[in-house]
Amino acid sequence: MAWADVLSESTQNLTHQTRSTRPTYLPPHLRQLGGRGRGGRSNRNSFPPPDGPNFNQRQRATPYDIITEKLEQVEMTDDGNNNSAVINLDAYEDVPVEATGSDIPPAVKSFGEIEMCEALNENIKRRKYVKPTPIQRHAIPIVMAGRDLMACAQTGSGKTAAFCFPIISRILRDRFEQVVSGRNGARTRIAYPTALILSPTRELSCQIHDEAKKFAYQTGVKAVVAYGGAPIAQQLYNLEKGVDILVATPGRLVDMIERERVSLKMIKYLALDEADRMLDMGFEHQIRKIVQQMDMPPPGTRQTMLFSATFPDDIQRLASDFLSNYIFLTVGKVGSSTDLIAQRVELVQDMEKRSHLMKLLSTQKANGTRGKPALTLVFVETKRGADALEHSLSMNGFPAIAIHGDKVQRERERALRSFKSGATPILVATDVASRGLDIPHVAHVINFDFPKDIDDYVHRIGRTGRAGNSGMATAFFSDKNMPLAKALVELMQEAKQEVPSWLSQCAQNFVGSVRSTRYGRSKFGGSDFRSSQNDYYYPSTNNNSDANSFMDTYTDGYNTGGYAAHMSFDNYASAGARSSNADYYGAHNPGPYAHYSTADDYPPNNIDAFAANGNEYGYGSIVASGWD
DNA sequence: AAAAAAG
Numbered sequence: 001m002a003w004a005d006v007l008s009e010s011t012q013n014l015t016h017q018t019r020s021t022r023p024t025y026l027p028p029h030l031r032q033l034g035g036r037g038r039g040g041r042s043n044r045n046s047f048p049p050p051d052g053p054n055f056n057q058r059q060r061a062t063p064y065d066i067i068t069e070k071l072e073q074v075e076m077t078d079d080g081n082n083n084s085a086v087i088n089l090d091a092y093e094d095v096p097v098e099a100t101g102s103d104i105p106p107a108v109k110s111f112g113e114i115e116m117c118e119a120l121n122e123n124i125k126r127r128k129y130v131k132p133t134p135i136q137r138h139a140i141p142i143v144m145a146g147r148d149l150m151a152c153a154q155t156g157s158g159k160t161a162a163f164c165f166p167i168i169s170r171i172l173r174d175r176f177e178q179v180v181s182g183r184n185g186a187r188t189r190i191a192y193p194t195a196l197i198l199s200p201t202r203e204l205s206c207q208i209h210d211e212a213k214k215f216a217y218q219t220g221v222k223a224v225v226a227y228g229g230a231p232i233a234q235q236l237y238n239l240e241k242g243v244d245i246l247v248a249t250p251g252r253l254v255d256m257i258e259r260e261r262v263s264l265k266m267i268k269y270l271a272l273d274e275a276d277r278m279l280d281m282g283f284e285h286q287i288r289k290i291v292q293q294m295d296m297p298p299p300g301t302r303q304t305m306l307f308s309a310t311f312p313d314d315i316q317r318l319a320s321d322f323l324s325n326y327i328f329l330t331v332g333k334v335g336s337s338t339d340l341i342a343q344r345v346e347l348v349q350d351m352e353k354r355s356h357l358m359k360l361l362s363t364q365k366a367n368g369t370r371g372k373p374a375l376t377l378v379f380v381e382t383k384r385g386a387d388a389l390e391h392s393l394s395m396n397g398f399p400a401i402a403i404h405g406d407k408v409q410r411e412r413e414r415a416l417r418s419f420k421s422g423a424t425p426i427l428v429a430t431d432v433a434s435r436g437l438d439i440p441h442v443a444h445v446i447n448f449d450f451p452k453d454i455d456d457y458v459h460r461i462g463r464t465g466r467a468g469n470s471g472m473a474t475a476f477f478s479d480k481n482m483p484l485a486k487a488l489v490e491l492m493q494e495a496k497q498e499v500p501s502w503l504s505q506c507a508q509n510f511v512g513s514v515r516s517t518r519y520g521r522s523k524f525g526g527s528d529f530r531s532s533q534n535d536y537y538y539p540s541t542n543n544n545s546d547a548n549s550f551m552d553t554y555t556d557g558y559n560t561g562g563y564a565a566h567m568s569f570d571n572y573a574s575a576g577a578r579s580s581n582a583d584y585y586g587a588h589n590p591g592p593y594a595h596y597s598t599a600d601d602y603p604p605n606n607i608d609a610f611a612a613n614g615n616e617y618g619y620g621s622i623v624a625s626g627w628d
Numbered sequence: 629a630a631a632a633a634a635g
Contacts, residue, residue: 201632202632229633229635251635255635277632280632282632282633383630383631
């Protein structure tokens with residue numbers, strides 16, 4: 001079958017596909033009617049209205065300032081060693097920045113401009129953070145000024161530090177100014193943290209905790225982590241010894257609160273990492289419970305910071321419940337560090353994915369760099385699929401290990417360690433690993449199953465190309481993914497990536513058939529939803545609903561070129577991929593992108609190399625092995 | 629029809 005036939009056939013099939021099955025956005029005031037199958041009393045209007053000073057004024061804030069800038073060149077900080085903490089700031093040259101809100105504190109150019117205690121400064125030096133990244137330059141002064149913040153910054157750009165520094169710094173300042181502290185004395189077993197950092201996965205919470213501990217070293221500020229899947233006793237013991245910053249996943253935290261071992265009464269700083277995920281379906285209820293139904297001080301009396309690389313409008317609406325007169329900050333909205341990730345998309349049907357993956361991996365293997373295997377992260381849709389693919393790869397001589405939520409925590413951590421160390425250079429993962437995890441030296445992210453939500457794609461590929469390093473991402477795109485073609489094309493264009501013509505074609509064929517925001521209008525970062533005049537804004541609790549006029553000024557900041565050069569295709573296939581197996585990327589397929597368009601292209605000549613075993617997962621019997 | 633997060 002010729003390539004054109006495949007395309008036309010696949011587009012014909014599309015007409016039979018059902019439209020998006022993702023639930024459409026339901027305004028909060030209608031949710032109790034069961035729209036998302038979430039019963040119960042979680043209607044936010046039923047919460048007692050918070051009585052913070054700014055609470056009811058937050059949407060009535062004075063005309064908003066808009067700060068738009070492009071950064072001047074910042075120094076390269078690479079000191080030559082391979083320390084992953086060193087960020088190649090050169091890569092962030094010309095990153096566009098936009099801040100909206102009232103009275104926006106000016107950005108700083110160096111850590112020196114921020115008033116922080118000496119111990120914290122020492123720790124920053126220890127971590128080899130010479131100059132702040134763009135998100136840090138802007139976010140730190142905002143947090144230091146006591147302002148609430150909703151921040152979008154590209155993956156791998158130092159978000160954790162952007163909220164950890166100022167939180168630690170402010171805790172120290174508070175302690176100095178008012179001697180009073182919420183720390184528990186010997187008489188109570190209840191812990192009273194002053195800062196709470198929530199994240200969507202256990203591994204991410206651990207990672208944030210590790211970072212926070214390093215930054216807080218010798219400052220007297222104590223960070224403790226709490227997450228499920230591990231014995232609770234040790235975590236409780238750590239809390240008893242005193243805690244300032246509690247890093248937690250939602251479930252375990254609620255458990256501890258209900259056991260009356262933790263109280264949120266003294267919380268002054270609340271940070272949600274991967275905030276859009278935290279407020280997405282499935283998590284929102286738990287987060288609301290923690291933030292609005294426990295003893296947490298209301299917005300305006302605590303400081304709230306939300307961070308993510310993506311922030312859809314509907315999620316921003318939900319999030320504004322938690323915030324008071326906040327500043328919206330976008331860093332790297334268009335060009336973004338994902339310039340550093342060379343993205344490629346291949347049309348691969350489900351049946352062919354495994355053999356295609358193995359071909360790809362064997363090419364890569366043959367060209368490993370510096371004697372070290374290139375770390376490759378393969379994303380799949382389901383837990384079962386992850387296990388099946390892990391098995392299949394292992395049986396064919398590819399050192400792979402899987403990580404997903406059905407594994408016990410020890411196994412999850414073991415898999416991650418084994419991957420990081422290079423012992424198992426292929427990690428097959430579900431979305432448990434898609435967000436926030438900082439794994440140095442991931443060379444290649446493969447979207448074996450294309451994600452259902454384009455924002456997940458952004459987060460997944462963000463596992464490579466971190467801290468200013470380059471990386472590559474390959475997506476297998478099948479007929480089933482056509483509804484996302486348009487969003488993918490737009491995203492790739494914004495990241496200055498070459499879009500294969502067949503994909504543009506698919507996108508065009510789908511125009512008008514998908515209206516959902518989540519499918520249609522995704523991009524790196526986002527824009528302040530308060531500025532879109534047409535969207536009805538749902539004010540919370542007892543506010544009046546005259547919301548449309550609350551922000552009158554808005555300019556569309558970015559625009560036109562000037563971003564750091566992105567990689568050409570030659571760079572893309574680097575890491576030696578053009579040597580012995582060059583036809584994989586080159587001669588075999590004349591275009592800049594390699595497609596396996598027909599059955600004749602496959603199997604590759606050396607298929608025996610990885611399918612000779614004849615086991616049930618071998619080439620040819622893929623269908624029977626769990627991919628139903 | 630999926631992943632994650634409590635046990």
